[in-house]
Amino acid sequence: MRAPDTNEVLLQVEGVALAFGGVRALRDVSFNIRKGEIRAIIGPNGAGKTSMLNVINGFYHPDHGAITFKGRTRARMQPFEAARGGIARTFQNVALFKGMSALDNIMAGRTLKVRRGLLWQMLRYGPALAEEVEHRHRVEEIIDFLEIEAIRKVPVARLPYGLQKRVELGRALAMEPDLLLLDEPMAGMNLEEKEDMSRFIIDVNNHYGTTIALIEHDMAVVMDLSHRVAVLDHGVKIADGTPDEVKRNQAVIDAYLGVAH
Amino acid sequence: MLYRETSQFKTTYAEDMAIFPIRQDRIALGVLLGIAFIGLPLLATFHIWPFGGDYLLWAILLPFLILALAAIGTNILVGYCGQISLGSGAFMAIGAYSAYKLATGVHIPLAWLGFAISIPPLPILASILLGGLAAAGVGILFGIPSLRIKGLYLAVATLAAQFFFDWVFLRVPWFTNYAPSGSVNAPELNFFGVVVQTPIERYLLCLTFVTVTAILAKNLVRGNLGRQWMAIRDMDIAAELIGIRPLYAKLTAFAVSSFIVGVAGALWAFVYLGSWEPLAFSLDRSLDLLFMVIIGGLGSIMGSFVGAAFILIVPIMLNLIPTELGVPLSTETITHLQLIIFGSLICYLLIKEPRGFARLISIGKEKLRLWPFPY
Amino acid sequence: MIALGQFLEVLIGGLMSGVLYSLVALGFVLIFKASGVFNYAQGAMVLLAGLALVRALDLLIAQGFPFWAAIVLGIGFAAAIMATTAWLIERLVIGPLVNQDALTLFMSTIGVTFVLEGAAEMIFGSDVYPLRLFPTDAWFVFEGLFPGGILINKLDVWGALIAGILVAGLALFFQHTKTGRALRAVADDHLAAHSVGIPISWIWFVVWLVAGLVALVAATVWGTKLGVQFSITFLALKALPVLIIGGLTSIPGAIAGGLIVGAGEKIAEVFLGPSIGGGIEYWFAYVLALAVLLVRPQGLFGERIIERI
Ligand SMILES: Nc1ncnc2c1ncn2[C@@H]1O[C@H](COP(=O)(O)OP(=O)(O)OP(=O)(O)O)[C@@H](O)[C@H]1O
Numbered sequence: 001m002r003a004p005d006t007n008e009v010l011l012q013v014e015g016v017a018l019a020f021g022g023v024r025a026l027r028d029v030s031f032n033i034r035k036g037e038i039r040a041i042i043g044p045n046g047a048g049k050t051s052m053l054n055v056i057n058g059f060y061h062p063d064h065g066a067i068t069f070k071g072r073t074r075a076r077m078q079p080f081e082a083a084r085g086g087i088a089r090t091f092q093n094v095a096l097f098k099g100m101s102a103l104d105n106i107m108a109g110r111t112l113k114v115r116r117g118l119l120w121q122m123l124r125y126g127p128a129l130a131e132e133v134e135h136r137h138r139v140e141e142i143i144d145f146l147e148i149e150a151i152r153k154v155p156v157a158r159l160p161y162g163l164q165k166r167v168e169l170g171r172a173l174a175m176e177p178d179l180l181l182l183d184e185p186m187a188g189m190n191l192e193e194k195e196d197m198s199r200f201i202i203d204v205n206n207h208y209g210t211t212i213a214l215i216e217h218d219m220a221v222v223m224d225l226s227h228r229v230a231v232l233d234h235g236v237k238i239a240d241g242t243p244d245e246v247k248r249n250q251a252v253i254d255a256y257l258g259v260a261h
Numbered sequence: 262m263l264y265r266e267t268s269q270f271k272t273t274y275a276e277d278m279a280i281f282p283i284r285q286d287r288i289a290l291g292v293l294l295g296i297a298f299i300g301l302p303l304l305a306t307f308h309i310w311p312f313g314g315d316y317l318l319w320a321i322l323l324p325f326l327i328l329a330l331a332a333i334g335t336n337i338l339v340g341y342c343g344q345i346s347l348g349s350g351a352f353m354a355i356g357a358y359s360a361y362k363l364a365t366g367v368h369i370p371l372a373w374l375g376f377a378i379s380i381p382p383l384p385i386l387a388s389i390l391l392g393g394l395a396a397a398g399v400g401i402l403f404g405i406p407s408l409r410i411k412g413l414y415l416a417v418a419t420l421a422a423q424f425f426f427d428w429v430f431l432r433v434p435w436f437t438n439y440a441p442s443g444s445v446n447a448p449e450l451n452f453f454g455v456v457v458q459t460p461i462e463r464y465l466l467c468l469t470f471v472t473v474t475a476i477l478a479k480n481l482v483r484g485n486l487g488r489q490w491m492a493i494r495d496m497d498i499a500a501e502l503i504g505i506r507p508l509y510a511k512l513t514a515f516a517v518s519s520f521i522v523g524v525a526g527a528l529w530a531f532v533y534l535g536s537w538e539p540l541a542f543s544l545d546r547s548l549d550l551l552f553m554v555i556i557g558g559l560g561s562i563m564g565s566f567v568g569a570a571f572i573l574i575v576p577i578m579l580n581l582i583p584t585e586l587g588v589p590l591s592t593e594t595i596t597h598l599q600l601i602i603f604g605s606l607i608c609y610l611l612i613k614e615p616r617g618f619a620r621l622i623s624i625g626k627e628k629l630r631l632w633p634f635p636y
Numbered sequence: 637m638i639a640l641g642q643f644l645e646v647l648i649g650g651l652m653s654g655v656l657y658s659l660v661a662l663g664f665v666l667i668f669k670a671s672g673v674f675n676y677a678q679g680a681m682v683l684l685a686g687l688a689l690v691r692a693l694d695l696l697i698a699q700g701f702p703f704w705a706a707i708v709l710g711i712g713f714a715a716a717i718m719a720t721t722a723w724l725i726e727r728l729v730i731g732p733l734v735n736q737d738a739l740t741l742f743m744s745t746i747g748v749t750f751v752l753e754g755a756a757e758m759i760f761g762s763d764v765y766p767l768r769l770f771p772t773d774a775w776f777v778f779e780g781l782f783p784g785g786i787l788i789n790k791l792d793v794w795g796a797l798i799a800g801i802l803v804a805g806l807a808l809f810f811q812h813t814k815t816g817r818a819l820r821a822v823a824d825d826h827l828a829a830h831s832v833g834i835p836i837s838w839i840w841f842v843v844w845l846v847a848g849l850v851a852l853v854a855a856t857v858w859g860t861k862l863g864v865q866f867s868i869t870f871l872a873l874k875a876l877p878v879l880i881i882g883g884l885t886s887i888p889g890a891i892a893g894g895l896i897v898g899a900g901e902k903i904a905e906v907f908l909g910p911s912i913g914g915g916i917e918y919w920f921a922y923v924l925a926l927a928v929l930l931v932r933p934q935g936l937f938g939e940r941i942i943e944r945i
């Protein structure tokens with residue numbers, strides 16, 4: 001597995017804490033993501049992994065701590081600002097736009113790149129049409145890459161789960177993100193689908209140099225794909241390091257075996 | 262000629278992105294527009310069946326076109342952007358009364374400042390379009406709560422618009438130019454020197470408005486803005502996380518929708534009713550529009566036409582068929598039956614086919630495309 | 637200077653009619669809590685219940701039944717109608733739409749509204765039918781304190797009394813019956829319903845039934861006040877803003893919201909109305925709700941919702 005070229009830090013999470021009423025989902029979590037790497041976040045159910053991603057892209061605002069992304073520090077930002085800053089995301093429970101086709105879902109991912117406003121789009125003529133075609137070209141590249149040509153016009157609600165996850169990845173890629181957050185991209189997939197998805201993730205990382213943060217329960221996949229792994233348990237970071245280091249860490253083994261705290 | 266899209270290989274994305282990628286659909290639309298713009302007026306001019314009198318034009322086609330226009334507007338907000346509206350009637354009223362004021366001249370005395378705002382009477386086309394703009398402005402205002410509140414709550418915000426403007430146009434005499442009865446008369450429909458008077462002229466005027474609006478609306482909903490609206494409708498949180506600004510998406514939906522509804526309101530008042538009272542734009546009108554959209558198809562421009570036709574035709578049929586059969590129904594029974602039919606149809610469609618008749622039609626076309634080998 | 641006596645009279649009158657809004661709002665809250673359905677049809681249910689009751693009463697009395705027997709039978713008949721309605725709605729509409737989004741469910745209740753209104757008027761007639769269940773004359777109180785005293789409608793007092801009994805009854809039902817407890821469980825967590833061991837369709841039927849009976853109670857008071865007629869549905873529609881103000885999921889909220897709206901609109905009408913043309917009551921509740929939405933979207937008593945993804 002190719003290691004990232006630089007040690008430049010793309011995202012720094014510093015002392016983040018988050019609570020929902022009595023539930024302390026995250027407690028003083030710090031870690032970083034380096035430019036170009038695949039960074040895994042693992043942990044048992046309810047460990048706070050999804051909450052961590054939600055904090056990173058501004059959907060939740062941490063009670064304490066700060067996030068530094070591309071050198072800019074902020075305690076809270078709006079999801080829209082995160083997206084504009086170059087953070088894209090897929091979701092644990094597929095969050096596609098159910099009433100739209102696969103193609104339209106991915107095209108929606110281009111929104112931030114659209115320049116022509118309402119009046120031009122209404123006329124759909126000249127430069128507006130040219131722009132639309134241009135975006136369509138980009139999206140077709142992604143469709144080819146993800147091998148979903150056959151289903152581009154199908155409403156996503158009618159697609160099987162595995163394909164929905166693929167479309168969702170496509171939608172995130174259409175944003176041409178600098179940081180891609182993947183929340184259990186392989187949950188509920190069979191072996192073959194998992195292999196496809198792993199291949200896509202590695203390709204995205206290799207070809208586009210996209211930095212990826214990955215939550216995944218399948219340890220084999222995590223060990224294969226990631227450069228570095230952070231482990232959360234009950235909202236606390238209990239280990240951080242290369243896959244091998246983490247695998248041998250006693251605290252991690254205990255957490256997964258469910259040793260009482 | 263069979264209904265096929267195979268053999269029509271699309272060489273560019275631009276072709277694939279045309280409104281009707283299938284040639285047969287384009288031909289059908291062309292024929293339809295030909296009939297609407299040329300055929301019908303000819304038949305009507307020469308009083309050929311079914312245009313014996315003006316009944317068909319006045320009582321069916323004219324309201325059909327204007328309501329279809331209003332339904333397109335409602336559909337953009339409800340069907341495409343997923344923001345429920347029980348206040349479309351109010352926005353028709355805003356369009357109508359603003360256009361009326363602009364066409365008859367605006368005079369606002371600001372006594373305490375020592376001067377008055379006066380706008381001379383504007384040409385009719387400008388009045389109608391500015392009436393639409395006024396509706397769009399108010400639409401944005403009432404859309405602002407939608408940024409903080411979701412779906413159902415918005416129903417109450419739009420009800421607030423409905424009841425508040427019902428009251429405004431009833432109680433503030435300025436809007437009716439102090440007409441003692443509260444009822445006002447439309448100004449002369451003079452479009453650049455052409456005075457629109459006869460039913461055929463009125464029909465053609467509305468047809469032009471509807472056709473142009475339908476095309477522009479169709480362009481919007483299949484472009485990026487339309488995708489933003491649908492994304493907000495289907496999953497607003499995910500939409501925001503991929504860089505769609507809810508503020509922009511929702512408020513443009515409110516603005517565009519209210520503009521179209523407002524223009525429809527102005528046409529309804531000026532071209533169809535001629536003279537009207539605030540009652541013409543009550544909550545019933547709002548619910549009618551909502552029904553057209555649900556029945557015709559949420560998120561379908563074509564569905565708006567189907568829905569408008571259906572809502573208009575059912576009461577006429579309820580009147581006609583029993584009379585033909587020799588058992589005429591009382592107007593009251595017809596009203597009640599109509600309520601029951603619309604109500605049950607709404608429930609049925611929401612359960613079986615939320616995309617309405619439009620979806621049923623496209624399923625039919627799908628079948629036709631595969632015919633005679635359905636695999 | 638507005639006389640204190642006049643102000644109090646308006647305030648009390650407003651609070652009392654607010655109680656009536658609360659009565660309808662209660663029905664909404666019940667259904668919303670248990671099934672997440674925002675029930676536009678609550679007003680139509682009041683109309684249906686009222687028509688069924690008043691027509692049955694007229695018929696029974698015309699048949700020579702004594703008044704009390706006619707009332708018992710009439711209320712029984714109306715309750716049976718509401719039960720049938722609840723069953724049909726659950727069977728035909730809400731059941732098949734389970735797991736649909738809130739908007740679809742809401743629109744389906746608009747469909748239900750039309751069917752109920754059409755059917756109710758077709759079966760029972762569409763005139764204004766006077767209902768005489770409660771005294772409608774007035775009391776004058778505090779005549780020693782204010783010149784002329786304060787006028788209070790006996791009917792309003794009855795309304796408040798009935799609302800009180802109803803709320804107490806509902807509380808007992810929720811605390812002490814198996815179905816009631818299951819209902820609360822569903823309200824908190826839809827999945828929990830399964831673990832309670834009561835079929836969800838039964839729970840929903842009961843919710844709609846209870847909402848129907850609440851509508852019947854509201855219809856007795858409103859029918860006495862205004863006569864049973866179509867415009868009752870418009871008044872009932874005001875329960876929507878009442879709910880928004882109180883908070884969608886809160887029974888105390890429904891009551892407080894009703895009182896606020898009732899008092900607010902009367903005071904606004906009497907003291908503000910003359911200067912801006914009158915008829916403020918027509919929209920006051922809605923605009924107030926809009927204002928509340930902007931400041932506190934979850935309503936005064938509602939709990940804040942944290943979204944998940
Ligand atoms: N919106 C919310 N409201 C209340 N509690 C929440 C919310 N979101 C998360 N939690 C709680 O925070 C804790 C962490 O949840 P989170 O979803 O981050 O876990 P996770 O590591 O992603 O688990 P899983 O592997 O099951 O996806 C859990 O106890 C969860 O119940």
Ligand SMILES: [Mg+2]
Nearest residue numbers: 049050051092
């Ligand atoms: Mg998770």
